[in-house]
Structures are given as structure tokens and as C-alpha cells.
Amino acid sequence: MNFADRLIAAIKNKKSVACVGLDPHWDQIPAFLKEGRTPGEAILAFNKGIIDAISDLVPIVKPQLAFYEKFGMDGLGAFWETIKYAKEKGLLVLADGKRDDIGSTAVAYAQAYLDTKGEFGQYIDALTVNAYLGSDGVKPFVDLCREHDKGIFVLVKTSNPSSGELQDLRLADGMTVKEKMASLVARWGQDLEGKEGYSAIGAVVGATYPEDFEKLRAQMPQQIFLIPGYGAQGGTAADLKTCFDEQGLGAIVNSSRGIIFAYTKDSKYSEEDFAEAAREAVLKMNGELAANYKF
């Protein structure tokens, strides 16, 4: 089944458009999980606790590869075990790798993460992609999305403070760089539309720049938006109206630190409560989003 349809089915099943980012910042992992474990083992124990606590509440999780690569082979082992475990628990898995390269090399990245026969690809449903290199750097990912019913989310407007340095620049033809990128993403996604009307080729659009939503949505009517920047970075549910259609579909909203390290934000939690705190944070986020959107 087309990735967009699979994601929408999971959204309807879980009654949630939340995506939980599995970004294991080492300093915030509970100390008791680190005792007698390698960093990779501690990360895996932490992730399993989080996944067990939230797998019935959200459609998808998003492990951020940087936090696993940081610990070399040990960390990458934890990435592999994490995506496997998330899959077993019925979650969709979005690998946040922001991969990019020229055509012949982009093929290898696409095979790494989107080929169902691959060691990583068997457990991954979608990947984030940076398209600064243009169409021939994106086409191999699109081809494997078609072949293996996977998805990609292409960076259009990122949530960070300096995203505008390049993305907001105005071109001589009147468009901005992000709008040009949006027009390319819409084109790349054209023949990968699912039955629900959305494409397997989605777009990353930061929650921190709500002023951009209307125009980018008009340019990308078929793209599911992956919206980072909710919670810790400052985005709120009410900001996101233009991203959702009348059914409450069309976007997934990511929160990472605000969920998985919720135990550090409230003195009522001890370290041992990290999983319960994450569950409560997801319930709160789901509630905030459901108050604004129907899905």
C-alpha cells in the first residue's frame, strides 16, 4: 500500500497525528539506565521504555540518526534494534537522516533506507531527504518509494532559527528559495499519489514559521507535511490550521525532547518515571491537536 495511505490509516487507527522523535540526547537519559551498559545499550533500553509507553497512542516514531551515529557502531546497533522494536510494536518508522548526494550515490542511500530487502530498510517506512543537489539527487529516493511503498519527506522550510538564511531568499522571478523547493517537491510527488489523495513524497515544514504554511500548502496540496518544532522549539497546535484539511489530515506533528524527556520538565517525576512521563506528554499533545483538528 502507498506510504501516504499507510500513514493515514495509522493516523485514523491511533486517532493521532503526533510523531515522537527518538532523539536520545545522552545527557538527558536517566542515569539508572546507563549503569552497567554501553551507550548503545542504554539508548536502546531508554527507547524501548518510550516505545512501550507510547506505541498505542501515535502512528509513527522518528529516530534521528545523528544521535546514534554519535556513538559509532555501538550507537548504530541501537538504531537498528530500535527500528526493529518499533516495527514489532506496530509503529511506522521515519528515519530522520536528511540524506543527500548526487544521483549514483543517492541510489546507495535509497537502498540503505528504503529497500525492503535491506538490513535497515526492512524496518523503515520513510526517510527525510535534503534536495539542495536537485532532481537527480532525489529521483533515486522517489524510485524506491514507488518500488517498495516507502515515503520521503523533503526539507522545504526547516524549523531552526537560521533556516531563512538560504530558504527565505527571494529569487529574481519573485519566488523564494523555499517556494521553489516546494514546487519541485510537488512535481516529484506527482505520480505517487495514494487513494486518500496524498503523495508518498512529503515535505518538512517547521512549526516555528506558521506564516509560511498557507503559501506552501497551496503549492503542495498533495504533500503530507512533517512538522518539526512543536513543543521544545515553540510551535503550538493552533498555529498549524493551514496544514490540515477538513478531515484533519495532511500533516504529522513531531515532538522529540518535549515527549521523551518530559520527566525532566516536572518535579513530580523521578528518573524512573521517564516512560510514564512520556506517555502523559503524548496524551497532552494528542489532546491539544484533537482540540483543533478532527482525524
Next chain:
Amino acid sequence: MNFADRLIAAIKNKKSVACVGLDPHWDQIPAFLKEGRTPGEAILAFNKGIIDAISDLVPIVKPQLAFYEKFGMDGLGAFWETIKYAKEKGLLVLADGKRDDIGSTAVAYAQAYLDTKGEFGQYIDALTVNAYLGSDGVKPFVDLCREHDKGIFVLVKTSNPSSGELQDLRLADGMTVKEKMASLVARWGQDLEGKEGYSAIGAVVGATYPEDFEKLRAQMPQQIFLIPGYGAQGGTAADLKTCFDEQGLGAIVNSSRGIIFAYTKDSKYSEEDFAEAAREAVLKMNGELAANYKF
């Protein structure tokens, strides 16, 4: 010692500005190396053969992470063993990962590849970086370059056919996107200048677009250019004049398939000759470059 100075010392020592790309395209690895080995083991055996054959001839090698990630943990193990082996053989190691993310996550990528205490970082001298996300996504890499005497090469103008779709667009202020990126890269590199006058923050500028060299060099006088696209992609030595200073410094020229799979290009070689063929291809490339530039 500053990465730019280390690279220039290695260039002078080896009398070569060539960079050999370790891009193990699976289909082109000799069949006899695959027998009885996992993909990762076969790749490592291949890479060791190449490294043994060329380590006295070039200053630096560039493993492309995509080809290792493709084989999951087994492939990443081969990446780790390859960079360790290259280091033991006296080569500088440039990890071609084109990593990019928002600030707090870019820190984790920088720690993964540029921290001397890291499992990967201990063997890596420099990393390629995609700066579509702007300054706060690049600063963590720059900070670790300063702290650990490492380098980065930021994508400015890539060598692939559709690189111009975004990179060549003209902005309302008259600059193109690649020129804007060049101006940012020059700024990021400002306080990381080594004794030879070059910065630890370099730029990727494709050999396939020689018409861009003059302007980009004028904008980035302190950047060492990493020039991909030589050989298999069509760039020639004579094209590169503007990239080098009067000492023949200021750039490294990468060839991947043209070197490591040279054995497939000439019927005089059998599979078993792959390493010798690579050595002969490096000698030829060094000769072509030395005929045009002094270093």
C-alpha cells in the same frame, strides 16, 4: 595542527592533490573478493587492496558513507575498519556524509565524525556538510573543527547534472544561490585560517562546471576546494586552473570510480589486478594534474 595545514603538508609530502573516493559500488567489486565473505567483509578486503596500492601516492581518501550504510551494520563495520586502516597507512580521511541538521542535532553529527574521542571521529580528519539549513546548522561542525583540528567541506556547487536547479538560481539581489552559499562559507571559515593561508572550512565545487570556478574562487579565497567530478563524470585537469594558486595549492581533486574500478576500463587487467590498476590510474591522474600545476 589546523586541518588545512595538515592537508597541505600531506599534499607536499605526497606531491599530489588527488583524493581517492572509496565508493565501493557492489556490482563492480571483483567477484573473487566476494566468495565466502559478507558484503562488509568483501568491501573491506577491496578497500584494503586499494589503500595498500595508493597510500604512498595521495594525501587523502574519501569514503562515501552511502555505500557502507547500504549494507546496514555489516557495511558500517566495513566503514569503521576502512577509516582505521587508511589512518594506519598514513592517509588523511575525509568522510563524505553530506550531513546536515538543525543546531542541537548538528552537534550530535559533529560529535559523531569530528570528535577525536569518538569511535568514528578518531580516524576522520574532515566531513562533507550540506548547509541548506543555514548558519546554526553549520556552527556545531565549525566549533568541533576548531576544537579538534578537523575540517569540513560545505556543498556550494555540486557536480551532478541537476545541481543548477537550485544552486544556479538567481536571487533578487543579483547573486546566485551558489554564490550566496559561497559568501556564507567564506564567513564561517574566517577565524579558522591555518599558517598556509587556507581555512579548515572548505567548499565542494564540482569539476563539471569550470565556468563557475573564477567567481567562486574570488568569493572564497581561503577555502580549499574539494573538486568532485574528475574522471568518470567528465572533469579534466586543464579545466581546474582557477582553483589553484601559484603554488599549486588550494584544491584537492577527487576521483572515485575512475581510480578504484580502473580494472574494469581496460581489458589488459583481470579482476585480480584491481589494486595495480588503481595504482596506475592514480599515477596517471597525478601526472595529469602535475603537468598543469606545481605543488
